[in-house]
Amino acid sequence: MAERHYDPSEIEPRWQQVWADEHTWEVSNQPLEGETSDATSYVLEMLPYPSGEPHIGHLKKYAVGDAIAHFHRRTGHRVLHPMGYDAFGLPAENHAIKTGVHPRDSTAESIASFQRQFRSWGISIDWSRELGTHEPSYYRWTQWIFLQLYEAGLAYRREAAVKWCPNDQTVLANEQVVDGCCERCGAVVEVKQLEQWFLRITDYAERLLSDLDGIDWPEHVKTMQRNWIGRSEGAEVTFHCEELGIDYPVFTTRPDTLFGATFFVMAPEHPDVLRLVEGTEQEQAVRDYVNQTLTESGEERGSLEKQKTGVPLGRYVVNPVNGERIPMYVADYVLMEYGTGAIMAVPGHDERDYAFARAYGLPIRRVIEGVPDQGADAEGLPYVGDGPLVGSHPDFDGMGNREALRAIVQWLDREGKGHASVNYRLRDWLVSRQRYWGCPIPMVYCDSCGVVPVPAEQLPVILPDIEDYAPRGRSPLAGAEDWVNTECPACGGKARRETDTMDTFVDSSWYFLRYCDARNEEAAWSAQALAMWMPVNQYIGGVEHAILHLMYARFFCKALADLGHLEFQEPFSALFTQGMVTKDGAKMSKSKGNVVSPASIVERYGADTARCYILFIGPPDQDADWSDEGMEGVHRFLARLWRLAAETAERADGKPEPAFEERFAGPGGAALEGDDLELARKAHWAIEKVSEGMRRFAFNTAIAAVMELLNECSRMRDSLDVDSLRFGLATAASLLFPFAPHLSSEVYELLVGERVWERPWPQADPDMLQREEYELVCQVNGKLRDRVQAPSDADEEQLKALCLAAPNVQAHLGGHEIVKEIVVPGRLVNLVVR
RNA sequence: GCGGACGUGGUGGAACUGGUAGACACGCUGGCCUUAGGAGCCAGUGGGCUUACGCCCUUGAGGGUUCGAGUCCCUCCGUCCGCACCA
Numbered sequence: 001m002a003e004r005h006y007d008p009s010e011i012e013p014r015w016q017q018v019w020a021d022e023h024t025w026e027v028s029n030q031p032l033e034g035e036t037s038d039a040t041s042y043v044l045e046m047l048p049y050p051s052g053e054p055h056i057g058h059l060k061k062y063a064v065g066d067a068i069a070h071f072h073r074r075t076g077h078r079v080l081h082p083m084g085y086d087a088f089g090l091p092a093e094n095h096a097i098k099t100g101v102h103p104r105d106s107t108a109e110s111i112a113s114f115q116r117q118f119r120s121w122g123i124s125i126d127w128s129r130e131l132g133t134h135e136p137s138y139y140r141w142t143q144w145i146f147l148q149l150y151e152a153g154l155a156y157r158r159e160a161a162v163k164w165c166p167n168d169q170t171v172l173a174n175e176q177v178v179d180g181c182c183e184r185c186g187a188v189v190e191v192k193q194l195e196q197w198f199l200r201i202t203d204y205a206e207r208l209l210s211d212l213d214g215i216d217w218p219e220h221v222k223t224m225q226r227n228w229i230g231r232s233e234g235a236e237v238t239f240h241c242e243e244l245g246i247d248y249p250v251f252t253t254r255p256d257t258l259f260g261a262t263f264f265v266m267a268p269e270h271p272d273v274l275r276l277v278e279g280t281e282q283e284q285a286v287r288d289y290v291n292q293t294l295t296e297s298g299e300e301r302g303s304l305e306k307q308k309t310g311v312p313l314g315r316y317v318v319n320p321v322n323g324e325r326i327p328m329y330v331a332d333y334v335l336m337e338y339g340t341g342a343i344m345a346v347p348g349h350d351e352r353d354y355a356f357a358r359a360y361g362l363p364i365r366r367v368i369e370g371v372p373d374q375g376a377d378a379e380g381l382p383y384v385g386d387g388p389l390v391g392s393h394p395d396f397d398g399m400g401n402r403e404a405l406r407a408i409v410q411w412l413d414r415e416g417k418g419h420a421s422v423n424y425r426l427r428d429w430l431v432s433r434q435r436y437w438g439c440p441i442p443m444v445y446c447d448s449c450g451v452v453p454v455p456a457e458q459l460p461v462i463l464p465d466i467e468d469y470a471p472r473g474r475s476p477l478a479g480a481e482d483w484v485n486t487e488c489p490a491c492g493g494k495a496r497r498e499t500d501t502m503d504t505f506v507d508s509s510w511y512f513l514r515y516c517d518a519r520n521e522e523a524a525w526s527a528q529a530l531a532m533w534m535p536v537n538q539y540i541g542g543v544e545h546a547i548l549h550l551m552y553a554r555f556f557c558k559a560l561a562d563l564g565h566l567e568f569q570e571p572f573s574a575l576f577t578q579g580m581v582t583k584d585g586a587k588m589s590k591s592k593g594n595v596v597s598p599a600s601i602v603e604r605y606g607a608d609t610a611r612c613y614i615l616f617i618g619p620p621d622q623d624a625d626w627s628d629e630g631m632e633g634v635h636r637f638l639a640r641l642w643r644l645a646a647e648t649a650e651r652a653d654g655k656p657e658p659a660f661e662e663r664f665a666g667p668g669g670a671a672l673e674g675d676d677l678e679l680a681r682k683a684h685w686a687i688e689k690v691s692e693g694m695r696r697f698a699f700n701t702a703i704a705a706v707m708e709l710l711n712e713c714s715r716m717r718d719s720l721d722v723d724s725l726r727f728g729l730a731t732a733a734s735l736l737f738p739f740a741p742h743l744s745s746e747v748y749e750l751l752v753g754e755r756v757w758e759r760p761w762p763q764a765d766p767d768m769l770q771r772e773e774y775e776l777v778c779q780v781n782g783k784l785r786d787r788v789q790a791p792s793d794a795d796e797e798q799l800k801a802l803c804l805a806a807p808n809v810q811a812h813l814g815g816h817e818i819v820k821e822i823v824v825p826g827r828l829v830n831l832v833v834r
Numbered sequence: 835g836c837g838g839a840c841g842u843g844g845u846g847g848a849a850c851u852g853g854u855a856g857a858c859a860c861g862c863u864g865g866c867c868u869u870a871g872g873a874g875c876c877a878g879u880g881g882g883c884u885u886a887c888g889c890c891c892u893u894g895a896g897g898g899u900u901c902g903a904g905u906c907c908c909u910c911c912g913u914c915c916g917c918a919c920c921a
Contacts, residue, residue, distance in 0.1 A: 223837070232921085254921075308919085338920045346921090351919090543915085616846090619847085633859050696850075708857080779853085782853095822902075831901090
């Protein structure tokens with residue numbers, strides 16, 4: 001027989017051509033006759049950022065997503081599986097600064113490379129809905145959403161501190177500040193107050209938190225979001241500064257320790273700090289301290305080992321519970337961003353306040369009784385645990401602190417000095433970027449009208465071409481004078497455009513909505529299109545987006561739902577996070593020289609091998625280390641399947657009779673015997689295994705089950721009826737289709753003469769899974785002593801008898817008394833002897 | 835420091851609700867075929883004892899619950915991730 005050779009470079013392009021020519025994976029927004037809402041499914045991988053070429057992580061993400069999409073299709077769903085590009089962003093802009101190549105051109109080049117590779121991987125994408133977030137037809141609607149948020153008061157402008165490099169004359173992202181210096185030029189970074197646009201995500205903190213309970217997401221992702229939102233219950237308590245007649249509210253989770261407050265601390269950024277010391281002898285010391293802190297990097301300031309520092313303000317506030325005057329300080333361990341930017345300090349029961357009190361010789365007072373914690377001083381302080389109150393007030397002393405907490409808050413509330421309060425760590429989302437390659441913020445500034453939104457009908461505000469991408473103090477867009485100078489939409493007078501662009505996370509917070517109706521020129525989407533597809537049934541992406549992207553997208557949906565634009569609250573019903581692919585245990589990187597390029601793998605072994613291997617390597621939610629040997633093993637498996645199929649097709653000569661599979665299931669299966677029966681059973685076993693694997697994302701074990709089926713076909717090849725072999729191999733191909741679509745299509749057509757993707761997912765026949773005999777495990781005192789064949793319908797008594805009769809069980813009983821018998825039908829018998 | 839995940843052969847990993855530990859694959863060893871093979875096929879492969887039937891040990895360490903623990907509970911060790919002066 002002539003040598004046969006599995007040649008993916010011939011097979012794969014041929015099938016890709018079929019799918020492209022026939023638009024196989026396109027779905028329409030027109031419901032099918034009598035189609036119910038659960039007949040559609042939306043499977044989505046996080047859209048790629050097009051930079052250079054796709055890497056192995058992309059291959060894994062789309063291999064997972066495509067397997068799910070195919071499985072949903074073949075289990076009776078019409079599946080939306082689109083593709084797009086998160087095309088705005090800093091890397092393309094930095095490249096432009098270096099080379100002068102327009103970001104649009106370098107991005108287009110990268111997109112073309114992604115498209116080519118996605119097609120060569122055989123991913124089943126509905127290309128008719130393709131989009132790029134940098135296209136005016138897309139960002140027009142990003143701007144429209146911004147205006148919707150603005151009109152609802154959810155987008156607002158205020159001054160905020162930003163990192164500023166005085167040398168490069170630009171605002172820096174936090175990631176660009178290394179040890180307090182500019183990563184590019186090394187200049188010491190300054191903090192500058194600039195007017196910035198914010199989105200009011202904090203309004204949604206509670207809902208973002210509570211709605212996590214209703215979605216099928218990995219627990220660790222939910223935990224990360226919960227921690228990020230950081231809900232704390234406590235009280236807001238007002239401290240009064242008599243000298244200046246100002247109230248200073250503070251947030252505390254421990255109002256039970258109020259009587260232990262011995263000083264009061266403000267964050268260096270607190271707007272009142274300088275005002276409080278103006279004209280006093282403290283002024284210079286405070287100014288120096290504030291300036292010094294503000295130029296320190298976050299890491300420097302945040303380091304826990306650092307000695308606590310601060311400066312007295314020379315002012316006092318009154319503790320509302322006991323009327324005590326306590327001194328005010330400014331100290332950098334208090335953060336402006338959290339709570340009110342000021343705290344009451346209780347050194348007896350807070351470690352940070354304790355450290356500060358020690359350093360500055362401030363009084364430390366015990367107000368809760370309790371066994372000292374580790375590292376406490378001779379007095380047993382600081383003590384952060386629970387216990388009865390002492391030295392507070394006769395009304396509360398002796399009361400357990402948790403109970404006292406409630407009582408004190410009630411008292412504060414009655415007296416108008418405070419109230420129960422909930423605080424969140426989450427802060428409003430700063431979306432302004434002083435950058436060129438992003439979506440323009442659709443706002444203008446008019447001398448007479450102030451801030452004016454660009455009317456929706458004038459959208460999009462087109463990002464103009466510029467010559468010089470280097471940032472010069474403001475966004476590079478500020479240099480495009482013709483573009484900046486415009487007419488006020490309100491009064492027609494002279495106005496200037498906003499020159500900042502939006503954070504690219506804004507672009508990606510709604511793209512999944514646009515896919516539903518990507519060619520709609522009248523609106524961002526139609527209600528009908530969203531009703532058909534949203535929410536996303538299965539979302540797939542890396543854990544690195546566990547917080548930012550996934551939180552922002554949820555926020556957008558809630559806000560847009562409140563504004564009447566959406567009918568649902570949560571965009572992603574189910575989430576799957578895939579693990580990283582490493583090489584030699586390390587993250588792939590050019591500098592380490594351990595990059596595995598998907599293009600070269602596909603070229604050499606084919607897309608089916610690459611896709612199967614990346615799923616076979618281990619559970620897809622875990623990190624996995626790439627091994628060339630492992631991949632070759634998978635390649636051998638695919639080659640064996642192809643070879644045996646080709647050989648069988650030749651032997652079988654022509655198509656099987658219609659519905660030939662019926663011989664191997666249901667009543668037809670009853671007629672089988674010997675190896676033909678064995679193989680049919682193995683096939684149904686594999687159907688069961690793979691189907692279960694698809695539901696659990698256990699693709700590695702699913703592929704292993706198909707390998708077992710093929711091994712069985714191969715082992716019995718000479719004794720099997722040719723149709724049995726045909727059935728076994730066709731089933732293997734059918735089950736492998738979500739992972740290796742080209743080879744599976746090829747093999748299925750060879751053997752059955754049909755298109756596998758048009759066939760329903762195979763069903764495991766329960767009768768074929770049932771055997772008349774099984775291997776009964778016989779244990780004595782919990783140890784395996786023998787195995788015997790037992791009829792499937794044997795009752796407990798019969799099983800016990802079988803076990804007792806087993807030779808090696810007999811040997812271990814050895815006349816001992818049986819004190820207990822455990823019978824698990826279908827599994828084992830355990831005899832306990834004394 | 836807080837929160838989370840994980841720890842199984844030489845390697846990647848299997849074992850869904852406690853019930854035959856090591857499926858499947860890589861690697862390795864031996865054999866067949868071949869002019870040759872880095873192609874293909876067959877067999878073996880956790881450790882120890884035994885001619886053999888078998889027996890003992892083994893899922894990071896120690897303890898516990900149970901007829902029975904990789905799986906459940908406690909303590910410890912180690913690895914990875916997230917947050918980190920959040921009042």
